[in-house]
Amino acid sequence: MRKLVAFAPLALAALMLAGCTPNGDTSPEPDPTPTVEETTAAFNPDTVVTSPASEVATTMSNILKQNSGTDAKVDCGDGEFQLKDGDTVECKLIDVDKTEYKVTAVVMLTSDGSGYALSPRVMEDAS
Numbered sequence: 775m776r777k778l779v780a781f782a783p784l785a786l787a788a789l790m791l792a793g794c795t796p797n798g799d800t801s802p803e804p805d806p807t808p809t810v811e812e813t814t815a816a817f818n819p820d821t822v823v824t825s826p827a828s829e830v831a832t833t834m835s836n837i838l839k840q841n842s843g844t845d846a847k848v849d850c851g852d853g854e855f856q857l858k859d860g861d862t863v864e865c866k867l868i869d870v871d872k873t874e875y876k877v878t879a880v881v882m883l884t885s886d887g888s889g890y891a892l893s894p895r896v897m898e899d900a901s
Contacts, residue, residue: 818887819859820858821858821859821883821887822856822857822858823856823857823858823883823887823888823889823890824854824855824856824857825854825855825857825890826853826854826855827850827851827852827853827854827855828850830850830855830857830863830865830879830892831847831848831849831850831865832848833892834848834850834865834867834877834879834892834894835847835848837892837893837894838867838877838894838896844869844870845870846867846868846869846870847867847868848865848866848867848868848877848894849865849866849867849868850863850865850866851865857881857883857890858881858883859881859882859883860880860881860882861880861881862878862879862880862881863878863879863881863892864876864877864878865877865878865879867896873899874899875896875897875898875899876896876897876898876899877894877895877896877897878894878895878897879892879893879894879895880892880893
């Protein structure tokens with residue numbers, strides 16, 4: 775019985791301290807799961823952003839240079855691209871040694887649908 779009495783104050787103190795933080799706040803940890811508002815695009819899925827081919831080429835070239843550290847010219851032709859979220863654009867990459875490659879990029883519209891981002895990937899020798 776004496777062991778049980780000695781253990782009781784220790785158990786009571788542990789229960790009282792459980793869930794306490796150093797500042798005395800007992801609020802639960804925040805939920806790391808993003809809310810629906812954070813993961814839902816605020817634009818119609820049929821939104822189209824028009825961009826000059828030269829701008830698409832420059833964007834792809836800059837991303838590839840940042841990822842590889844190598845200068846390469848990307849040629850997307852003339853005219854304009856009609857960019858939709860999830861579409862793939864295809865251009866030509868000309869390496870520093872003048873070798874040509876096919877480069878593709880998936881289009882990701884910004885959350886408000888007014889701009890875009892690209893994820894270019896060099897696919898194969900274009901010759």
